[in-house]
Amino acid sequence: MKSWFDAFAIAREVAAPLPGQTIPVAEAGGQVLASPIICVRPVPAFDNAAMDGFATCGPGPWTVTGLLLAGGFTALPSLSPGEAIEIATGAPVPVGTTAVLPYEDATVAGRRVSGVLGERTHVRRAGETLAAGALVSPAGRIVTATLAGATVQAGVDVVTTVRPPTVTLLVTGDEVISDGVPGPGQVRDTFTGLVTALTLRAGGVLRERRHQKDDPVSLAAALDDTDAEVVVVSGSSSAGAADHLHTVLTDRGATWHVRGVACRPGHPQALAELPGGRWVVSLPGNPFAGLIAGLTLLEPLLETMAGRPCHPLPTAAVTGSTTLMRGGVRIVPVVHSPQGTRIAADRGSAGLHAVALADALAVLPDDWTPGTPARLLAIP
Known part of the structure; x- marks a missing residue:
């Protein structure tokens, strides 16, 4: 089992940015420049x-x-x-x-x-803002709406960006339904919205979502049937009778980079690489735990593959009380106020209600004391 900090670092560092693609500026929003943009037409173009x-x-x-x-x-x-x-x-x-x-x-x-x-x-005067041949933007920057406008103003119609990673989501569980009122023993799918938001924020593209029954044969077929660079599997992540993912991946010769993380909630998360270079991110089935796994493994992996710059996580002094995890980290929702950042109510790993009303998630190591700084994760 990896420490949370090691797992997060591995997810950021284990993959490489995808190859570049040349596309129209209008289609490049949110993507990362693989090559610099050079001014073709001076700005202004005339006096x-x-x-x-x-x-x-x-x-x-x-x-x-x-x-x-x-x-x-x-x-x-x-x-x-x-x-x-x-x-x-x-x-x-x-x-x-x-x-x-x-x-x-x-x-x-x-x-x-x-x-x-x-x-x-x-x-x-012509060219007083930007002369022909001048640098509009270096490689590595995200194409924002403003940068796209500046690019067109400079006479550039196409740019080269890092190709966004594609994602397939497999929502496992015979008890999961996509719509309607859950019957006895059933639950609504909360992962499609969460994974869609995390994928988009990280610069990826959710290509498809499938509901996957708790059956190892069909799970293996679903893994083989997609050509997305990243397969996200919600549920089937532990060692229960209905949890088949680890066995299926091992049978396929997967390389395990993360197999369990010392955190609460979210410890049965995993990151594996299939032969041929496709990635599998395993999310626990409890919604809050699954969200934490998505923030720990999925989002940093996709950001790296999309070529996004790597920034340190923000920190804040956190007050309040919670039960820490010996030898690991406790991840809790926090709220910001004029008095500082404090821990919100703890409602367990299954619900998203406290998280939905929080401003961030704080990563608290086992030696954390109230009032000391902690790293913060942005809630999608």
């Missing part, structure tokens, strides 16, 4: 007005010769000394423009305009 007003040439007063709107012309006009043209923000400035006189600084009388030009010309 343009930074204010609504009058493009002027030379000292005033000036004679207004027309109106120029962004995109509303067929040929760019030119100005001679003493001339001006009314102009909208973003419109290309005419050839010969000295400065733009903002409306608020202008006095207009018929076709004559006068005013005092300030120190700023209110003209954005």
Whole structure:
């Protein structure tokens, strides 16, 4: 059995980022750049007005010769000394423009305009923000909506990103139902939503979800039938009569990187690698314990495969009381308040109610004392 800290580190380090793919910028949101983005088209692409007003040439007063709107012309006009043209923000400035006189600084009388030009010309020159050939973004950054916009602005239509890892979820248990009111001995599936959220947050793609009966033959067939890079199995993780996953994986020559973690809840979690390079993450069947396993093994594994940067977990001084785990860690929901971070009510490993109302999960080692710092896990 691994310590929680070792298991988390293994999940972060055991895999490698997937190969790069070249895709349109519009499809790259949330993915990690595998190659840098280089500016193709200077920003701005042309000299343009930074204010609504009058493009002027030379000292005033000036004679207004027309109106120029962004995109509303067929040929760019030119100005001679003493001339001006009314102009909208973003419109290309005419050839010969000295400065733009903002409306608020202008006095207009018929076709004559006068005013005092300030120190700023209110003209954005081509390439002053970013020149062609300049670096838009280095590799390794997540493509946000803002970065996507900056990329398009720089004239780049396609980017190379780390291919997102694909995930198949096998929800095991004859007692599990997907919808409707549970009958005697039945429970609703809570794992599909949790695994979907964790996969998306980590940069992966949940390709499919299947309900899997408690049968070793069909479980083995389901593992063989998917080509997803990561297979997540909820339930079937312990040593009970209906828990077949470990035997099935061992029979297939799987390499065990984590097989049990010294934590409460969530100790019967596991991470294995099948021959050929596919990964299997085993989550305990109790919802809270399964969530902790997802945060411990699944999310860091997917983040690494998606090429996401590795950041230390945040910490906070935690107050309150709980029963610690000798030789391991206790993971508890906590809430933030002006008075600090405190432990929320402990309602056991089966329910998600306390977690749903918490702000984070705190990882408390067996030597933790109230008021000392603890690592925090973000709740999906």
